[in-house]
Amino acid sequence: MLTPETILQNRYRIVRQLGQGGMGAVYEAVDERLDSTVALKETLFADERLRKQFEREARLLARMHHPALPRVSDHFSEGEGQFLVMHFIAGDDLAEMSAKRRGPFPAEQVLIWADQLLDALDYLHTQDPQIIHRDIKPQNLKLTPRGQIILLDFGLAKGQASEISRVTTSASIFGYTPNYAPLEQIQGLGTDARSDIYALAATLYHLMTGVKPPDALTRAASIVNGQPDPLKPAHVVNSSVPAGSGAVLRKAMAQNRDQRYASAAEMRRALQGVGSPTTISNRSEANTVLFPAAAPTVAAETRTKARQATVRTGETTVVRRPGVARRKLWMIAAAAVVLLVGGLGGFYAYQKRNNFAKVDDPAINQFSAPAVQSEPTEGQSAAPTESREEAKQVADETREVPAEEKVVRKRENASKQKVADRQQEDRAAAEAADRARAENQSRPEQPAEPEIPNVNAIDAPQPRQPPVTRRAGDVTIRNFPDGTQVIVGPDGSRIIQTPDGRRQVIRPRQRVNRRRFPPRP
Known part of the structure; x- marks a missing residue:
């Protein structure tokens, strides 16, 4: 036993003893170099082979990184002891907390711890070589200030590898805790991953019911004598435990290891199917915060990327309140509806503006181009164009459109009809003008009589000659x-043709810009 203030390796100063067992003790110490509190696990070996095995396992544990496992930062030998330097977890273990409560823990809270511990066991059991803890019990479980469960005391842990002797792989000689150890460990038949599953199930049974489960030898003796198994289902001992959870624990505590769950991942999926916990992936540290049993919610800094039946290292189990997710879904749906309505309104306003822009004033720039361009040539009829326009109009009318678009199209059709009527009037007036010009040219011109100048009226002002009308x-x-x-046409429209060949059409009731007419002589 080490006394307080003892210095090891010129670095670690012993503060007090935390616990003691048949294989050694655990101390609280201070790392003088880093000025931090650590836990020193001392293990006493007389066999040189066991010393080497301890060194191999220490190096193996130093490579482990999981939120539910303590961090191993160093190992060394001094005197007759082998020491592991581990992260110190302050506070009481779950056995002490259970004794203070004088009753079981809430089942929902224990299921959260179970999910974290099964994830840690799956991490240990899938290492190469495989790591078996072999001493899972409430005394080796602690809670961090943030609510993360930690699995302590790897003094009985063994790594299974080909180079390790049969003493440490086939036979489990380091000891056990009767109420939580499986039958094969008590009988020295060797342990594997299913042995840790039994021990964890027995630990969860104790935490949920507040009653220690009967040891495996007592159960085996009862079964051999034809008596019922003294292990009562957890939901029978404590009615607040879900029946599904009690069935999972009973299967995990089967006397025959072949009847248990084959792996920690399989047992974890079974419990998740009962409690349906939500997991958050890609976490390097645990951020679990415990709430009362009525609202077991765990706060997290990151969101879920995927829901998985089995999650990998670094995940933290949480139970989310459905109301929060439902409110978020309603907010997202409302925002989507607002954006959709706004988009449709903007599109309709844009279309309406474009449609009105296409409909000009009824007086459409008639003077921008000569009227001759709108006249059909001889032998050419406007019937095909008109028929196409009518067919298009009929197709547009038969297609179902909204009421506002119908009004816009009706205005467009009316404007187009006015333009077509005016063009037809222009063509008719031009044709009449051409016919009149042809008749005028066909008539023989009368020789003009020579005018005799009036000598007396030379200086008198000459009267304006009137136009010749035909x-x-x-x-x-x-x-x-x-x-x-x-x-001047029959409908009152006028065509003005200047000597330089320019032509202008003036319709009835159209205002005339007289500045464009040539001044009178």
Whole structure:
């Protein structure tokens, strides 16, 4: 036994003894170099082979990184003892906490611890070589200030590898705790991963019911004598334990190891199927916060990436309240509806603006191009164009459209019809003008009588000569002295043709910009 203030390796100062067993003791110490508190696990071996095995296992444990396992930072030998330097977890273990409660822990809380511990066992059992703890019990479980369960005391742990002697692999000679050890460990038949599953199930049974399970030898003796198994189901001992959880624990504590769960991952999936815990993946540290049993919620800094039946190293079990997720879903749905309605409204306003932009003022820039371009050539009819326009209009009318779009299209059709009517009137007036011009040219010109100048009236102001007016059917043609010709059609429209060949069409009731007419002589 080491006394307080003892210095080991010129670095570790013993503060007090935390516990003692048949194989050694555990001390609280201070690392003088780093000024931090550590736990020193002392193990006493007389066999040199066991010393070498301890060194191999110490190196193996130093490579372990899991939230539910203590960090091993160093190992050394001094005197007759082999020492492991481990992370110190302050506070009481679960056995002491259970004694203070004088009753079982809430089943929901124990299931959270079970998920964390099974993840740690799956991590240990899948190492190469495999690591078996062999001494899982409430005394070796502690809680961090943040609520993470920690599995302590690897003094009985063994790594199974080909180079390790049969003494440490086939036979379990280092000891055990009767109420939590499986039958094969008590009988010295060798242990494997299923032995840790039995010990963990017995530990969870004790935490859920507040009653230690009967040891494996007592159970075996009862079965051999034809008596019922003294192990009562956990949900029978404590009615608050779910029946499904009690069935999982009973299977994990089967006397025959072949009847237990084959792996920690399989048992973890079975418990998750009963309690449906939610896991958060890709976590390097545990951030579990315990709440009362009525609301077992665990806060986390990161969100879930995927729901998995079996999760890998570094995950933390949480139970989320469904109300929070439901409120978030409603908020997301409401935001999506607002964005959809806003987008549809903006698209409709954009389409409406474009449709109104297409409908100009009824007086459509008639003077921007000569009217001759809109006239059909001889032998050419506008019927095909009109038929295509009518077919398009009928197709547009038969297609179902919203009421607002119907109003816009009706206005467009009315404007197009006005433009077509005016173009037809222009063509009719132009045709009439051409006919009148042809008739005028076919008539023989009368020789003009020579004018005799009036000598007396030379200085008198000359009167303005009136235009010459002729009629050809319903068309009136006026020829002005400056060469300008005005043709008035039957509907009152006028075509003004200047001597330089320019032509302008003026419809009835259309305002005339007289500045564009040539000044009178």
